[in-house]
Amino acid sequence: MQRLLWVLWPSFIVAGVAEGLFFTVVNPQELYLFGEPVHFSTLATLSIGFLAFWAICAGSSLFTCFLQKTPGEINGRGCGQPPASPAAR
Template identity: 35%
Template sequence: MDSQLDKGLPPSRLAMVVLWPSFMMAGVLEALIFAVVDPGDLWVSDQLGLSRQGCYTLVFLLLWLLVSIAAGISVLLARMPEDNEPGRRSAPHWPR
């Protein structure tokens, strides 16, 4: 597995690898959700006294957070330790 994730990308680049696709997916998910559900019917708008636009914003930010966490975990799991890095120990049967 010789990908860019193994080459040690800078943290800002890794952040964009996670945040940009999750931003796009949050937009898609929000469109799908609000195609079916009226934002005025959600408990969030009643409990917090939010307008429709406030409800759209809050749901979008929550979806972005959830998808970002999932994408971040995927990136962390995809990064594999280098065999020749000094001081790095790997499990004896690490899949390579």
């Protein structure tokens, strides 16, 4: 649970900053998606934008947590355990 909070809380903060910077430059009513204008309300566009930024930031943080793991943690072996034999694979 603690690792999940390590990922979601900072990504929430960064998503808020990213959304603020993005929508300071871009008007939500002038957005185009796949060549078509977006016909959502301003609040809906801002909400969807925030959730998209949050998902991208959370994915980046999860990838960082994954890269911090040792090979033993990834393969399901704890520290100090011998490597699995080739026959067990």
